[in-house]
Amino acid sequence: MSATVLAGAPAALVLLEEARRRAAALPVQPHLHLIRAGSDPASLSYVRGKDRQARLTGLRSTVHALPQDVPLPELLALLARLSADPEAHGILVQLPLPAHLPPAAVQAATDPRKDVDGFHPLNVGCLWAGQPGLAPCTALGILALLRHHQVPLAGRTAVVVGRSPVVGRPVAGLLLAADATVTVAHRHTPALSRLTRQADVLIVAAGQPHLVTAHMVQPGATVVDVGIHRLPGAGGQFVLTGDVHPEVAQVAGALSPVPGGVGPMTVAQLLLNTVQAAETQLGRSAA
Ligand code: ADP
Incomplete structure (x- = not known):
C-alpha cells in the first residue's frame, strides 16, 4: 500500500484564487511590505518568492533590503513608520535575523493588525484564546x-x-x-x-x-x-x-x-493573511 499524496500545489491554488478574489473586491490594492536584513541566501530567495507571488496574485509588494549591520533602532523606526502608514496593510520581517536583532523586540514592534506572520504576542494570544487574529x-x-x-x-x-x-x-x-x-x-x-x-x-x-x-x-x-x-x-x-x-x-x-x-501552502497563506489584514483595516469583513 502506498499513501495518498497530500499535494500542496492544487490546495495552494485554491487559496491564491481566494486571495485574488478578495483583494479585487477591496477599494485599494492590499500592500505587503517585506523586510529583510543581510544577504542570507535562503532569506533572499524566500523574500523574492513572496514578492513575486504577491504581484502575480494582484497585490502590491515592496521589499525593504536592509544591510546586515542595520542598527535595531533603525529597523524599529521602519516598523513604526509602516505600522502608522494607512497604505501599508501587511508587514513581514523575514527570519532568521542577524544575531544582534532580537526577534521578540522586532515582532512586538509591528502593528498586530498588520502582522501577517502572526508572531506578535497579541496574535499569539488570540490564537490560543480562540479569538480572531492573524495566525502564522x-x-x-x-x-x-x-x-x-x-x-x-x-x-x-x-x-x-x-x-x-x-x-x-x-x-x-x-x-x-x-x-x-x-x-x-x-x-x-x-x-x-x-x-x-x-x-x-x-x-x-x-x-x-x-x-x-x-x-x-x-x-x-x-x-x-x-x-x-x-x-x-x-x-x-x-x-x-x-x-x-x-x-x-x-x-x-x-x-x-x-x-x-x-x-x-505557506506563501499562499501569507497572501491570504495580507488580504485579511487589509479587510480588517478597511473595515470590511471576509467575503
Ligand atoms: P521549525 O522551524 O520547523 O519549527 P525548529 O528547529 O525551530 O523547527 O524547532 C524544532 C523543534 O523540534 C523544537 O521544538 C524541538 O524541541 C523539536 N525536536 C527536535 N528534535 C527532536 C526530536 N528528536 N524529537 C522530538 N522533537 C524534536
Missing part, C-alpha cells in the same frame, strides 16, 4: 492542506512533533480549535514513537531529517511533513527531503510530499 502562515497552510484533502480533525488524535513558535505551537493551537485532541512532543519527550503511534494525524516539524520512520506511524494515519533539508545525493547533486522517512509512505494512509506539500 505555515500552521494555517497545514490546516488548509488537510481541509483541501478532506482529512477530518474533530475528535481525532493529533500529535505535533516540534514546539517552535513558527510551526509546532501555532499548529497545535489550530488543531485544538478544530476539535482535535492534541499532544505536542519536543526534544525532551521520552519514547517519541509510543506517542506518534497513537496519532490519527501526525504533524512533524522538528527540523531533523528522517526523524519519523515507518515503525513510528499508526497504519493508515495522516502524516504532514513540515521539514525541508538539502542532503547530498548521488553524483554531487543535492536531494530535498523532509523530517519523515520516505518509507512512511508504505504505512501511512496519507502523506505530504517534500518538496510540494506544505511548502506551496
